[in-house]
Amino acid sequence: MLQHLKFLTAGESHGKGLSGILEGFPAGVPLSESFIARDLARRQMGHGRGGRMTIEKDHAEITSGLRHGNTLGSPIALWIQNRDWENWKQDKMSHEAPSNPVPEVTLPRPGHADLAGVQKFGFSDIRNVLERSSARETAMRVALGAVCRAFLNELGVKIFSHVIQIGPVKTATKPDQLHTDLNKAADASDVRCLDKEAAEAMIKHIDITRKAGDSVGGVFEVLASGLPPGLGSYTHWDRKLDARLAAAMMSINAMKSVSIGDGLDVGEATGSQVHDEIILQDDTIRRATNHAGGIEGGMSNGELIQVQVTMKPIPTLARPLRSVDIKTHEPGIAHKERTDACAVPAASVIGEAMMALVLTDAILEKFGGDSLDQVKAHIAATGV
Numbered sequence: 001m002l003q004h005l006k007f008l009t010a011g012e013s014h015g016k017g018l019s020g021i022l023e024g025f026p027a028g029v030p031l032s033e034s035f036i037a038r039d040l041a042r043r044q045m046g047h048g049r050g051g052r053m054t055i056e057k058d059h060a061e062i063t064s065g066l067r068h069g070n071t072l073g074s075p076i077a078l079w080i081q082n083r084d085w086e087n088w089k090q091d092k093m094s095h096e097a098p099s100n101p102v103p104e105v106t107l108p109r110p111g112h113a114d115l116a117g118v119q120k121f122g123f124s125d126i127r128n129v130l131e132r133s134s135a136r137e138t139a140m141r142v143a144l145g146a147v148c149r150a151f152l153n154e155l156g157v158k159i160f161s162h163v164i165q166i167g168p169v170k171t172a173t174k175p176d177q178l179h180t181d182l183n184k185a186a187d188a189s190d191v192r193c194l195d196k197e198a199a200e201a202m203i204k205h206i207d208i209t210r211k212a213g214d215s216v217g218g219v220f221e222v223l224a225s226g227l228p229p230g231l232g233s234y235t236h237w238d239r240k241l242d243a244r245l246a247a248a249m250m251s252i253n254a255m256k257s258v259s260i261g262d263g264l265d266v267g268e269a270t271g272s273q274v275h276d277e278i279i280l281q282d283d284t285i286r287r288a289t290n291h292a293g294g295i296e297g298g299m300s301n302g303e304l305i306q307v308q309v310t311m312k313p314i315p316t317l318a319r320p321l322r323s324v325d326i327k328t329h330e331p332g333i334a335h336k337e338r339t340d341a342c343a344v345p346a347a348s349v350i351g352e353a354m355m356a357l358v359l360t361d362a363i364l365e366k367f368g369g370d371s372l373d374q375v376k377a378h379i380a381a382t383g384v
């Protein structure tokens, strides 16, 4: 649902690496590999992650679209090497058929892409599916999102996220005042939660769940500040900013619901409880509250954008669920891979990346411009 930008990712979880291309991105944006590395490191944090995070220290190499520290307006290509490739290339992930056939994965995991994936492509080995359906791919989305963050930073647009629920444990309060550096505060917590008491209870819950060989999901919130009104449009279904954000968040592996502003609570509230009164403040027309989460009629309204996303529990379980062998049709238990018990903190950083991609697209759609300076001039000319 991107209108102006295009991006593509490629790569398998234990393949050689991940490739990404971002097209339609303006020239003149200051960018470096170390800037992208910060968000990649943030994606790798969080209590409940599996062993992989100690093997992979992700680094995105910028292979095109950059000169002397500034983007060129040409496609930006990124490459993230999978360090685990060295351990896998001889047999399981070799490009040629191996001399000694490796055992196929034939017991699909409930909740994963395994069964529908082999049925779709007619594969006999689930590895052909799981290598690409793995959330490893989201490392590249975070890298591409960081490129967009570099652009948004230049316009004073900030994107934050924090975890508000792990399993049954919820934060007591949501921050109604935006911290100047909410991400710094969230990153300081092992579960990216701003409420210290809740964070401790979340960590305990993850540990108990992991010990039981099980997994747990949760909810995170992604916020964006500094946006002008009028991004997106009420004029057509696929231009609506809320729809575009929802699709982007839903596209992250394991996300099962997206809500905006008061979100799921609006179903039981009345109109006067939900709608934000319009007031004059310092000669500016704005809202007295922000129940709408910064979006009305499919457009940004100039207030803080607030999107909540629910992640289901991770499908690969240390104590696997029942399954059926796709070749023999014998009942068995599902395949086990090295797995996370909880990845909600990491998912919140991926949510930031998707928000950055969608907002960059919406800004370029509305204001246009081939370079950062042109975009800035166009924004200034509209007086928003």
Ligand SMILES: Cc1cc2nc3c(=O)[nH]c(=O)nc-3n(C[C@H](O)[C@H](O)[C@H](O)COP(=O)(O)O)c2cc1C
Binding pocket: 050, 111, 112, 113, 133, 134, 135, 138, 252, 253, 254, 255, 312, 314, 315, 316, 317, 338, 339, 340, 341, 343, 346, 347, 350
């Ligand atoms: C950051 C992150 C890490 C994940 N780690 C795992 C994992 O270790 N094991 C697993 O089975 N699923 C993991 N998942 C979830 C699966 O990728 C996802 O459930 C699967 O692709 C099926 O897609 P669906 O849940 O959207 O239907 C992770 C998801 C995210 C966002």
